[in-house]
Each structure stands twice: as C-alpha cells, then as structure tokens.
Amino acid sequence: MAESEEDRHLKLAGEFDCLPEPLPTLRHSTSHVMAQAVKQLFPEVRVAIGPAIEDGFYYDFAKATPFTPEDLEKIEARMREIVQKDLRFTREDWPREQAIRWFEDHGEPFKVEILRGLDVPTVSVYKQGDFLDLCRGPHVASTGSIKAFKLLSSSGAYWRGDEKNPMLQRIYGTAWLTQEELDKHLWRLDEAKKRDHRKLGREQDLFDFYDVAPGAPFWLPGGMVLVRELERFARESLDARDYQEIATPLLVNKKLWVQSGHWDHYQDNMFKLDVEGEVFSLKPMNCPESAYVYKRTLRSYRDLPIRYSEMGRCHRNERSGTLSGLVRVRQFTQDDAHIYCRPEQLQAEIADLLALVREWYGTFGLPPSYRLATRPPDKLGTEQQWDSAEDALHQALRTNELAYDLDKGGGAFYGPKIDIDVEDALGRQWQLATIQVDLTMLPERMQCEYIDTDGQPKRPVVIHRVIFGSYERFVAILTEHFAGAFPTWLAPVQARVLPISEKHAEYGRQVHARLRQARIRAELDDRNEKLGYRIRDAQVRKVPYTLVVGEREAQNGTASVRARGGADLGALPLERVLEDLRAEIGSRSVTLNVGQTT
Ligand SMILES: [Zn+2]
Ligand SMILES: [Zn+2]
Numbered sequence: 262m263a264e265s266e267e268d269r270h271l272k273l274a275g276e277f278d279c280l281p282e283p284l285p286t287l288r289h290s291t292s293h294v295m296a297q298a299v300k301q302l303f304p305e306v307r308v309a310i311g312p313a314i315e316d317g318f319y320y321d322f323a324k325a326t327p328f329t330p331e332d333l334e335k336i337e338a339r340m341r342e343i344v345q346k347d348l349r350f351t352r353e354d355w356p357r358e359q360a361i362r363w364f365e366d367h368g369e370p371f372k373v374e375i376l377r378g379l380d381v382p383t384v385s386v387y388k389q390g391d392f393l394d395l396c397r398g399p400h401v402a403s404t405g406s407i408k409a410f411k412l413l414s415s416s417g418a419y420w421r422g423d424e425k426n427p428m429l430q431r432i433y434g435t436a437w438l439t440q441e442e443l444d445k446h447l448w449r450l451d452e453a454k455k456r457d458h459r460k461l462g463r464e465q466d467l468f469d470f471y472d473v474a475p476g477a478p479f480w481l482p483g484g485m486v487l488v489r490e491l492e493r494f495a496r497e498s499l500d501a502r503d504y505q506e507i508a509t510p511l512l513v514n515k516k517l518w519v520q521s522g523h524w525d526h527y528q529d530n531m532f533k534l535d536v537e538g539e540v541f542s543l544k545p546m547n548c549p550e551s552a553y554v555y556k557r558t559l560r561s562y563r564d565l566p567i568r569y570s571e572m573g574r575c576h577r578n579e580r581s582g583t584l585s586g587l588v589r590v591r592q593f594t595q596d597d598a599h600i601y602c603r604p605e606q607l608q609a610e611i612a613d614l615l616a617l618v619r620e621w622y623g624t625f626g627l628p629p630s631y632r633l634a635t636r637p638p639d640k641l642g643t644e645q646q647w648d649s650a651e652d653a654l655h656q657a658l659r660t661n662e663l664a665y666d667l668d669k670g671g672g673a674f675y676g677p678k679i680d681i682d683v684e685d686a687l688g689r690q691w692q693l694a695t696i697q698v699d700l701t702m703l704p705e706r707m708q709c710e711y712i713d714t715d716g717q718p719k720r721p722v723v724i725h726r727v728i729f730g731s732y733e734r735f736v737a738i739l740t741e742h743f744a745g746a747f748p749t750w751l752a753p754v755q756a757r758v759l760p761i762s763e764k765h766a767e768y769g770r771q772v773h774a775r776l777r778q779a780r781i782r783a784e785l786d787d788r789n790e791k792l793g794y795r796i797r798d799a800q801v802r803k804v805p806y807t808l809v810v811g812e813r814e815a816q817n818g819t820a821s822v823r824a825r826g827g828a829d830l831g832a833l834p835l836e837r838v839l840e841d842l843r844a845e846i847g848s849r850s851v852t853l854n855v856g857q858t859t
Contacts, residue, residue, distance in 0.1 A: 411434060521548070
C-alpha cells in the first residue's frame with residue numbers, strides 16, 4: 262500500500278525538517294511567515310510545528326477556538342504585509358539550554374518539549390522581524406522571495422499526531438514559485454473537489470458509507486457494475502496468460518500468522534476474534550494462504566512458473582481517524598497474484614508483468630511511471646541472490662523499453678521491487694501497482710519447494726503483485742479521473758431511450774428492448790416530463806448515449822443519438838447504433854465512437 266498523505270505529514274512533522282530544494286524551502290519559509298502573522302494577530306496562541314508538505318505547508322497552533330474563514334483572510338493579509346517588508350531570515354546557533362530558556366520565557370511549551378527531546382548541544386533558530394522559531398532551515402533569503410501563496414483551510418490536529426495529546430489548530434496553505442503555478446494548483450484543487458469520489462459516488466448511486474461500518478463501502482447497483490466490469494476485464498486478461506484463480510479463507514487461525522511472521526510484526530493491524538477458545542484473525546493479506554495451495558503436491562521444475570491470482574478480500578485495522586472514502590478503508594479487495602518461479606525465470610516473468618501493467622493502465626488512459634527499489638542495508642538472502650534479482654528487474658524494464666527511477670535501498674528486506682505510479686487527468690500521481698520479488702520470506706517461512714533438474718529440492722522465488730491495487734481504491738481513482746463520465750464499457754447505464762411524447766412510447770419500448778437484448782445496459786425514460794428536461798437529466802447522470810425517438814424515427818427504424826457532452830449525431834439506423842455500441846464496448850474504448858465511422 263502506498264504511503265498516505267497523512268503518513269507523510271506525520272513523518273515530516275516528526276522531523277520538523279525541510280529539504281534543501283527550492284519549493285520545500287519556499288514553502289517552509291511561508292509557514293514561518295504564517296506563524297509570524299498568527300502571533301501578531303493572536304498573541305495568546307502557542308506555536309507547535311510547521312513543515313513543508315506536498316504542494317504546500319502547514320503550521321499547528323494551540324488555540325482555544327478553531328480559526329474561522331475570516332481569521333484566515335486576516336492572517337493572509339498580514340502575511341502579505343510581512344512579505345512586502347522583505348524581512349531577512351537570519352540564522353543563529355544557540356546552546357540548547359539557552360533555547361530552552363528563551364522558549365520558556367516566551368511561553369512556548371511545545372518548542373520546549375521538542376528541545377528537551379533533542380540530544381544535541383546546540384540548536385539553530387531563525388528570525389525574521391519580530392518572529393523567532395526553532396528550526397533547522399534552510400530558508401529563502403528574505404520574506405520578499407515569497408511571491409505566490411494562499412491559505413487553504415484549517416482543521417484540528419493532535420500534537421505529534423497522537424490522540425492522547427492536546428488538539429491543536431492546523432492551518433494549511435500552498436506556495437509556488439510563480440503566480441501561474443499557483444493558479445494552476447488552485448484550479449486543480451477546485452476540480453478535485455468537484456470530482457471527489459465520495460460526492461460523485463453518492464450522486465451517481467455508485468457507493469455510500471454509513472457509520473455502522475467505518476472504512477467499508479456499501480456498493481450500490483451502479484458501483485457494482487464498475488466492480489464487475491473491472492473483475493471481468495482482469496479475469497479475461499489473466500486467463501489468457503495462464504493464471505489460475507484461487508480463493509482462500511478470510512478467517513484464519515493465528516497459527517498461520519505465527520508461521521508467516523505477521524503475528525510478530527503486523528498483529529496490531531489485524532482484526533482478531535475468539536473462536537471456540539482459539540485466536541483467529543481476518544486476513545490482512547493473501548500471501549501465506551497461497552503457499553498452502555502451492556504446497557498441496559510435490560512440485561517439479563517442469564511445473565513452474567505457477568501463477569495464482571486471487572480477488573483477495575482483506576481487512577486491516579486502520580485507525581478510524583485515518584479512514585477516507587474508498588482510498589483509506591478497513592475492508593478491501595486486492596487484485597492479488599503470487600507467481601512461483603525458478604530464479605532463472607524471474608526476468609521473463611517480470612517482463613511479462615510490466616507489459617501487462619502497461620496494457621491495463623493504457624485501457625484507462627492512465628500513463629504509468631516506474632521506480633525500481635533495490636536492496637536495503639538490512640536484508641535477508643545472499644549478495645548473489647540480490648545481484649541476480651536486481652539484474653532481472655533492470656533487464657525486464659529495459660526489454661520493455663521503459664524509463665525508470667532508481668530508489669536505492671528502498672527495497673523490502675526480502676527482495677527488490679518495482680513500484681508503479683499513474684498520472685490521472687488532473688496530473689495527480691497515484692501509486693497503484695507493486696511488483697515485489699520475494700527471495701526468502703514466503704518461500705522460507707512457508708517452506709515452499711520444487712524438485713530441480715538435479716533431483717534436489719530448491720526454494721522457488723515468489724513474485725507478489727497487484728495492478729489495480731484494490732478495487733476500492735481503483736474505483737475511487739477512476740471516478741475522479743473520469744469525473745464520473747466513465748467509458749461506455751464501464752458506465753452503469755450505457756444508453757437511455759427518450760420517446761418524444763406518449764405517442765412514441767411503443768417504439769421507445771421496442772428500442773429499449775432491442776438494446777437490452779444486445780446486452781447493453783439501457784434505461785427507458787418515458788416520464789411525463791419535457792424532452793429538454795429529460796435530455797439534460799441524462800447529461801447530468803453522464804449517460805454516454807441518449808437515443809431520442811419520435812414519429813420519423815419510428816417510421817424509419819432509426820434513433821436520433823446524442824453523445825455525452827452534447828454532440829448531436831443525428832438520426833442513425835437502430836442496427837447501426839447497436840453495432841457501433843457493441844464494438845465500442847467490446848474494445849473497451851475510452852472514447853465515444855458511435856456514429857463516428859462511415
Ligand atoms: Zn522552520
Ligand atoms: Zn503477497
């Protein structure tokens with residue numbers, strides 16, 4: 262699973278650090294200016310920490326009441342005055358004891374707490390005008406360098422991210438090198454809000470959430486169409502590649518997790534149950550159980566590779582405060598697979614997987630980027646095993662002619678991996694696929710073997726991989742990527758038939774029946790409403806095609822077709838519409854093609 266934004270915030274908050282790169286430096290400097298403005302306007306407020314984060318910054322303040330939108334406006338106006346004054350950021354190194362005294366004298370308990378936790382003789386402080394902060398730096402030269410920023414929101418946040426600590430007030434802001442970049446970012450934020458999958462999910466009857474099941478969606482009929490189409494897509498693709506689908510139990514005895522090692526390292530994230538006096542848990546991942554299937558019979562080198570796919574429903578005990586829509590859930594279904602192969606087969610398997618990943622994401626118009634993570638300092642397995650595994654990944658990427666980034670030392674302790682991000686229509690990056698090589702963990706812990714050419718038992722290499730990640734998260738990403746206007750093959754309703762008036766209801770019913778016979782998800786809208794209203798309604802619901810039928814259409818066996826977005830395709834023979842629709846759906850096109858070819 263990808264590191265969430267929240268994780269990154271907490272990590273950054275923990276280090277109260279900023280990176281020596283222009284944007285984070287600028288953003289961190291803007292957070293100091295914000296803290297200065299807040300102290301000037303609300304002298305009773307205590308300051309906590311204010312790191313740069315992705316796309317911006319925040320600062321946490323101890324304040325009895327939340328900041329109001331009017332407060333944020335005032336703070337932003339005061340920040341602009343501070344920027345106007347072009348105050349220099351100056352650094353001083355102080356003995357730690359002096360810094361503790363200074364912050365005690367100025368009534369800043371959070372800074373004192375941070376200082377007491379630091380095991381260093383001297384610390385650095387940064388000053389601009391009347392504001393001084395404990396900070397490692399670096400900063401821009403002066404406040405005049407801060408040109409394009411905006412305060413976005415405020416919300417409660419616990420000190421050091423721990424709910425046992427006091428609740429602070431966090432103000433989020435964004436800062437960019439140019440006004441143009443800032444404007445573009447604000448547009449993206451606005452667009453993201455409109456496309457929010459939680460909002461669209463409710464509006465389009467895809468899925469919903471109720472407080473009786475935090476972190477788990479109720480799939481509504483429309484959303485279930487999406488899931489079923491994605492499952493069908495995945496199954497067709499994997500069947501053609503000699504995957505074998507398995508399904509393993511959700512509720513599993515603790516014994517399994519002790520053997521797999523999850524009990525020692527992962528049990529806090531597992532839901533545990535008492536069943537007839539024994540401890541069971543809901544599986545948080547599918548890996549060890551796939552090994553049971555592998556081990557059912559004695560395997561020979563001739564049997565490998567074995568590719569087990571699983572639509573694995575997993576549960577992880579995420580804290581309720583971190584749950585968010587379909588993106589952070591407690592229950593999810595992975596498009597998981599475990600490939601058991603001989604070490605010399607690794608490169609070919611990875612190369613095939615990369616081709617598969619490219620094909621899948623291409624279907625949704627999501628361009629991927631690749632990151633190869635290599636051996637960490639603490640690792641299992643021999644240097645030679647690692648050399649050949651890393652080499653296999655490099656070669657597989659090259660065979661596919663893919664550019665990739667290197668994440669040195671970023672691999673798991675049991676093998677290197679390739680992480681794959683996609684970029685959505687708003688230019689946001691989402692980590693989806695992981696191709697994880699497992700040299701030792703599952704094979705050793707679960708004692709998987711095959712008989713090699715020399716008659717000796719050997720350990721196979723296991724590849725753990727997901728491509729969608731989880732169906733839940735992938736549906737969230739698709740919903741926002743397409744802004745709810747899904748390609749026809751995914752759209753819950755693919756066509757709507759609109760008889761012009763009651764007189765044409767019979768032909769409307771016939772057209773509707775023909776579409777249904779052709780297995781096209783069609784609705785008949787013969788409500789007693791004006792045609793213009795019903796056309797607009799179909800557009801609002803983002804139905805790909807609207808078929809308007811009246812006197813002329815009934816006589817000629819045609820339908821007047823409008824594509825989503827408003828394009829009027831004119832009257833087309835009904836058979837032609839069916840044929841084009843079937844072709845568009847069958848090819849899983851991302852574009853609307855009915856009536857486009859002659
Ligand atoms: Zn700082
Ligand atoms: Zn796995």
